Amino acid sequence: MPADRLHLVRHGEVHNPGRVLYGRLPEFRLSGAGRAMAAAAAAHVAGLERPVTALYASPLQRTRESAEPFAEAFGLDPVIDERIIEPTNVFEGKRMRRAVLNPGNWKYLSDPALPSWGEPYIEVVERMDAAMVAAWDAAESGDVVLVSHQLPIWITHLAVAGEPLRHDPRKRRCALSSVTSFERRGNEWREVAYAEPATTADAVDVGAV
Template sequence: MPADRLHLVRHGEVHNPRRVLYGRLPGYGLSEAGRRMARQAAEWVQSMDRPVAALWSSPLQRTRESAEPFTEIFGLEPRIDDRIIEPTNVFEGRRMVRALLNPWNWRHLRKPALPSWGEPYADVVARMNAAMTEAWESADSGDVVMVSHQLPIWITHLAVAGLPTQHDPRRRRCALSSVTSFEMVDNKWTEVAYAEPAATAGAVDVGAV
C-alpha cells in the first residue's frame, strides 16, 4: 500500500545576521528560535495522532536540523534527497535590496516567468513531484514527512492547484516551519491542509530564494 498523506514541512528560522539570500550556500543553520519552530512543527504532526512511516530531508544544513525533532519523536532517520533542495539563484550571498539597485543585475530579471535568475520553475515542479511520488509509493502506509524549503513547497502548491508558477515571492503562503499536506487521489496530488504550528512572531525570514 502507498502512503496515506504527505507533509511538506518548511525549515525553521535560519541564523542569518547579514540578512543575505543564502540559497544553497553552506553554513546556514537554524537559529535558537528556528530550533524551537522545528520542534513545534514536529509536535504538531505528532498531535494529529497519525502514524508517520518515513522522513525525508533536503541535504542543506537548515533542513537536516529541522528534521531532527522528527527523528526524536518518530524514531526515523531522514532520507536525504537532492530533489527537494532549494533552487539555484544568481543572487546567493547578496542582500537583495542592494543587488537590485545595481543596474548590472537587472539582466537577471528579464524573464520572471522562468525565472531568469535561477532554476526554472518547471524543473522545480518536476523534481519535487518525482521525489514526492517515490516517497508516496515506497511507504507501506502511514504518513510521509519531507523537510524542504519555501520555494519548492510553494511552487508545488501552485502546480497542484493548477495556478501559474510565476508569482510575487512576497506573497507566498509558506511560513517558517509550516506544514503543507497532500494526498494522492486518482493518481493526482490534492492539497488537503496547510498549518502554521510554530510561533514565528519577530522571526527573520529574508534569506529564502
C-alpha cells in the same frame, strides 16, 4: 499500499545576521528560535495522531536540523533527497534590496515567469513531484514527511492547484516551519491542509530564493 498523507515541512528560522539570500550556500544553520520552530512543527504533526513511517530532508544544513525533532518524535532516520533542495539562484550571498538596485543585475530580472534569476520553476515542480511520488510509493502505509524549503513547497502548491507558476515571492503562503499536506488519488495530488504551528512574528525570514 502507498502512504496515506504527505507533509511538506519548511525549515525553521536560519541564523543569518548578514540578512543575505542564502540559497544553497553551506553552513547556514538554524537559529535558537529556528530549532524551537522545528520542534513546534514536529509536535503539530505528532498531534494529528497519524502514524509517520518515513522522513526525508533536503541535504542543506537547515533542513537536516529541522528534521531532527521529527526523527526523535517518530523514531525515524531521515533520508537525504537532493530533489527537494533549494533552487539555484544568482543572488546567493547578496542582500536582495541592494542587488535589485544594481543595473548589472537587471538582466537576471528580465523574465520573472521563468524565472531568469535561477532554476526554472517547471524544473522545480518536476523534481519535487518525482521526490513526492517516490516517497509516497515507497511507504507501506502511514504518513510521510519531507523537510524542504519555501520555494519548492510553494511552487508545488501552485502546480497542484493549477495556478500559474509565476508569482510574487513576497506573497508566498509558506511560513517558517509551516506544514503543507497532500494526499494522492490515482495520479493526482490534492492539497488537504496547511498549518503554521510555530511562532514566527519576530523571525528573520529574508534568505529564501
